[in-house]
Amino acid sequence: MLPYELIPASDQALNVTFPNRIDPQINLIISRLAAKLSKQAAITALLPAFRTLTVFYQPLETSLEQIEALVTTSLQQLDLHKGSEARVVHIPVCYTAEFGPDLEKVAAHAKLDTAELIKRHTKPNYLIYMLGFLPGFAYLGGLDPQIAMPRLTSPRATIPAGSVGIAGEQTGMYPVVSPGGWQLIGRTPIKLFDPQRDQPLLYQAGDYIHFDEISQSEFTQITDNSAAYQIKVTREQVKS
Amino acid sequence: MSITVLSGGLLTTVQDFGRTAQQASGFCVSGVMDPWAFRLANLLVANDPETAGLEITSIGPTLQFNQDCIVALTGATGKASLDGQPFPFYQAQLVSAGQCLAIKQLTNGVRSYLAVAGGFALPEVMGSLATSTRYQLGGFHGRALQAGDVLPLRQATPYVPSYGSRKLPVPSYAEKQVTVRVTPGPQFKQFTEQVQQEFLKTSFTISDASDRMGYRLNGAKLTVAQTGNLLSEGTFFGGVQIPQNGEPIILLADRQTTGGYPVIAVLASVDLPLIAQAQPGMQVNFKLIPIMAAQKLLQERQKQLTQLTQQVQQPSREDLSPRLPASRVRRLFDD
Numbered sequence: 001m002l003p004y005e006l007i008p009a010s011d012q013a014l015n016v017t018f019p020n021r022i023d024p025q026i027n028l029i030i031s032r033l034a035a036k037l038s039k040q041a042a043i044t045a046l047l048p049a050f051r052t053l054t055v056f057y058q059p060l061e062t063s064l065e066q067i068e069a070l071v072t073t074s075l076q077q078l079d080l081h082k083g084s085e086a087r088v089v090h091i092p093v094c095y096t097a098e099f100g101p102d103l104e105k106v107a108a109h110a111k112l113d114t115a116e117l118i119k120r121h122t123k124p125n126y127l128i129y130m131l132g133f134l135p136g137f138a139y140l141g142g143l144d145p146q147i148a149m150p151r152l153t154s155p156r157a158t159i160p161a162g163s164v165g166i167a168g169e170q171t172g173m174y175p176v177v178s179p180g181g182w183q184l185i186g187r188t189p190i191k192l193f194d195p196q197r198d199q200p201l202l203y204q205a206g207d208y209i210h211f212d213e214i215s216q217s218e219f220t221q222i223t224d225n226s227a228a229y230q231i232k233v234t235r236e237q238v239k240s
Numbered sequence: 241m242s243i244t245v246l247s248g249g250l251l252t253t254v255q256d257f258g259r260t261a262q263q264a265s266g267f268c269v270s271g272v273m274d275p276w277a278f279r280l281a282n283l284l285v286a287n288d289p290e291t292a293g294l295e296i297t298s299i300g301p302t303l304q305f306n307q308d309c310i311v312a313l314t315g316a317t318g319k320a321s322l323d324g325q326p327f328p329f330y331q332a333q334l335v336s337a338g339q340c341l342a343i344k345q346l347t348n349g350v351r352s353y354l355a356v357a358g359g360f361a362l363p364e365v366m367g368s369l370a371t372s373t374r375y376q377l378g379g380f381h382g383r384a385l386q387a388g389d390v391l392p393l394r395q396a397t398p399y400v401p402s403y404g405s406r407k408l409p410v411p412s413y414a415e416k417q418v419t420v421r422v423t424p425g426p427q428f429k430q431f432t433e434q435v436q437q438e439f440l441k442t443s444f445t446i447s448d449a450s451d452r453m454g455y456r457l458n459g460a461k462l463t464v465a466q467t468g469n470l471l472s473e474g475t476f477f478g479g480v481q482i483p484q485n486g487e488p489i490i491l492l493a494d495r496q497t498t499g500g501y502p503v504i505a506v507l508a509s510v511d512l513p514l515i516a517q518a519q520p521g522m523q524v525n526f527k528l529i530p531i532m533a534a535q536k537l538l539q540e541r542q543k544q545l546t547q548l549t550q551q552v553q554q555p556s557r558e559d560l561s562p563r564l565p566a567s568r569v570r571r572l573f574d575d
């Protein structure tokens with residue numbers, strides 16, 4: 001187990017805080033701990049981030065000591081080996097100049113042709129460290145450093161929902177329309193965030209994202225039959 | 241079974257306690273800014289505490305009722321009238337079909353809550369009726385009310401026991417200065433003692449750049465804690481973060497779920513209403529208390545709620561007296 005601190009964060013929340021770094025091992029502990037604590041009635045909400053798990057509780061029904069004891073025991077009992085197969089959510093992406101206005105530029109920056117850039121972007125399973133910033137915005141780790149590129153010097157006022165981009169050593173998707181400075185290389189036709197769905201999001205922190213390349217005609221097909229589209233989810237042994 | 245909006249007011253939205261369970265998805269909580277006043281409004285009309293109501297900001301809406309309704313207004317007070325007659329705050333009132341409730345300028349506080357017995361017949365989005373104007377969802381079409389909107393109601397005139405005597409004392413909100421209690425934030429210890437003291441001694445001013453997302457404060461530029469590059473972590477309702485420019489921001493109902501600025505303090509839950517009812521230009525001072533003390537205050541607040549609930553549910557002697565209706569009947573025959 002990595003070192004951690006229990007920091008009372010408000011009169012209704014406790015932070016379980018790990019060392020200040022982006023680390024797949026920390027992510028695994030936080031995801032497993034959140035899953036374990038989610039079954040506890042005394043806990044009102046859980047908010048996982050890069051290296052913290054914020055545990056919200058109702059102080060009228062339980063006490064800080066009880067929550068601290070619960071967290072400590074749960075951490076001791078945590079099995080970090082069992083079922084190490086991860087959930088990989090496959091996101092279809094169309095990489096064209098229309099959907100990815102910065103595609104050529106990012107390829108040139110990486111000294112690659114666009115085909116090779118796409119190949120490298122669709123190779124890894126990207127770990128979702130946390131969700132934040134926008135509804136369903138996933139902070140992903142695992143981008144090939146060679147295709148990293150700084151963000152735009154002047155952000156765009158509007159980025160369409162579904163856009164896929166690169167910013168520094170991060171890659172990510174815009175689940176909703178938003179302003180933003182990411183280098184856009186493609187777009188997914190699927191609704192990443194849909195409040196009307198039973199599950200508004202298709203993934204959670206601790207899952208992996210894999211980008212699958214699709215053609216323009218497949219993009220149109222999926223867009224036209226979005227209700228029928230079944231998202232592909234696989235279970236894979238992912239090295240961490 | 242509806243209410244027609246004749247004018248929307250400055251910012252009138254449908255709110256409840258928000259989407260606390262959706263924070264892990266990166267979706268903002270939203271919900272009411274003043275949970276206490278909202279709770280009392282629902283108490284007055286005998287609603288479940290979670291029933292969504294209207295949050296009214298500074299200048300209220302004008303509403304035409306298309307059916308008989310029992311309603312109550314709490315939180316900030318000011319001028320309100322029903323068909324031209326003064327309309328009381330903090331009292332359950334029967335509004336008859338066709339009558340018009342006009343809520344004008346709020347003078348004591350900033351946010352009022354209108355509860356309607358039975359609540360609104362609006363669809364839940366991710367488990368809540370709270371309006372998120374930023375993502376245009378929840379509440380009434382994800383936006384503030386406008387003239388012409390028709391708010392559907394869930395029930396035709398629900399029964400509210402002894403509604404004529406359901407009333408509560410009207411609070412007085414601060415006009416110029418407010419002191420709010422805070423507990424140490426997750427990064428409190430990373431600020432130097434000198435900065436901690438400066439934070440607690442400064443009278444800050446609420447800037448004009450303040451809204452449901454957060455209140456920006458002026459008054460002192462605090463030296464940001466040496467945290468290295470702090471990775472984003474969960475935020476709190478009432479969290480006081482210190483960004484690079486050193487001027488505190490109090491995060492409120494529409495805050496982002498995660499943030500990367502160090503949080504020096506978090507408002508005690510019982511004092512959230514004081515900030516929710518404070519407006520730009522007012523002075524804010526912070527008083528540090530231990531977390532245990534803040535939790536004790538919450539328990540006391542809960543006891544107070546139990547007392548108020550009993551008070552509202554037990555009709556007063558006067559209202560029970562059979563002589564009152566009898567005297568009214570007698571008057572009919574006097575002439």
